[in-house]
Amino acid sequence: MKLISGSAHVAGVIGWPVAHSRSPRIHGTWLERHGVDGAYVPLAIQPQDFIPAVQGLAKAGFRGVNVTIPHKEAAFALCDEVEAFARRVGAVNMLTFENGRIIGRNYDGYGYIANLRAHGVRPGAGAALILGAGGAARAIAAALQDEGAEVTLTNRTRERAEELARLVPGARVLDWEHRAEALGDYALLVNTTALGMTGEGPLEMDLDGAAPGLAVSDIVYAPLETALLADARARGLKPVEGLGMLLHQAVPAFERWFGVRPAVDDELYRIVAA
Incomplete structure (x- = not known):
């Protein structure tokens, strides 16, 4: 069983519903593979609770979250800063919490x-x-x-x-x-x-x-x-x-949150496709 410490880096995915998301399996595989002191968790948040939930996660020390349906527009509006590509396409699917600020990115x-x-x-x-x-x-x-x-x-x-x-x-x-x-x-x-x-x-x-x-x-x-x-x-x-798009867009997010550049390989495909 993988153990984490009190200083573990934590991230997750927010959606409503969120049980369908394969992101926990992707990031969980990489966390175990690289022995990272961290966790990635699914977060089922209703739309009316999205803003206080994200603000609470930032204050609780989360590194960031992926954002899925139906929260993407709310996530864009909540950001203190939106990187250039995300602003160009009008959507964010990843939030990072950096020095008290919420930064929006899009890796699609x-x-x-x-x-x-x-x-x-x-x-x-x-x-x-x-x-x-x-x-x-x-x-x-x-x-x-x-x-x-x-x-x-x-x-x-x-x-x-x-x-x-x-x-x-x-x-x-x-x-x-x-x-x-x-x-x-x-x-x-x-x-x-x-x-x-x-x-x-x-x-x-x-x-x-x-x-x-x-x-x-x-x-x-x-x-x-x-x-x-x-x-x-x-x-x-x-x-x-299409599965490869999901896997590859997770690479820069994992690197930003957990400090390791992971690989997309046949083993990851098998685990996530199962």
């Missing part, structure tokens, strides 16, 4: 790009078509632009894609019904919608027109291989699963 873009590279995909090698227009789409679009990729957004409701394009200068908008016929123009396809996730409806995406070598990325990780990724694999395209 970092995690997405790191996961692409781990699968042998060069993020700026060609144009990217992003399905969806939510917060994840905004972070991924901005991160891909930083890598030099031209980004096109498409969403079932075009107005939402146009709204997102205004927040991601330089991004183009494509009508949802034209997504399949335009696929040959892209080197990367990204699904940021919930379609294809366990309990959600299917994602209808015809890959017949895909260019050879198209990388097909899905940020859904339940199931680990979605129907979209299975279809890409069957066609000889390059599938990129």
Whole structure:
């Protein structure tokens, strides 16, 4: 059994509900692997209690917390300082408590790009078509632009894609019904919608027109291989699963809280996917 001392570093994840989060398993694996004197705990906090809870955690000596649904907007507003990328994408998913201040960061873009590279995909090698227009789409679009990729957004409701394009200068908008016929123009396809996730409806995406070598990325990780990724694999395209994004975005957070740069490897995949 892993023991901690009275000077242990403590962090966690706040959500409502939070039982579904895989973050405790990720950080717990690294804490044990590196023998860190620390703990990472799930914190089920109702929306009306979020602000006093975070302020209490900071005063109690927590190093910081990850933030998940439904607290991300409240977390952004609570910060004393928001780092540049998080401010650019309008969302924070990590808070650190430093010298009495609450600092907001967003590592979704970092995690997405790191996961692409781990699968042998060069993020700026060609144009990217992003399905969806939510917060994840905004972070991924901005991160891909930083890598030099031209980004096109498409969403079932075009107005939402146009709204997102205004927040991601330089991004183009494509009508949802034209997504399949335009696929040959892209080197990367990204699904940021919930379609294809366990309990959600299917994602209808015809890959017949895909260019050879198209990388097909899905940020859904339940199931680990979605129907979209299975279809890409069957066609000889390059599938990129979504669990890796979750794992890689945890790396800089763990390093900041616990002082060790951890590795994303096959063992971690097996533990978190179980």
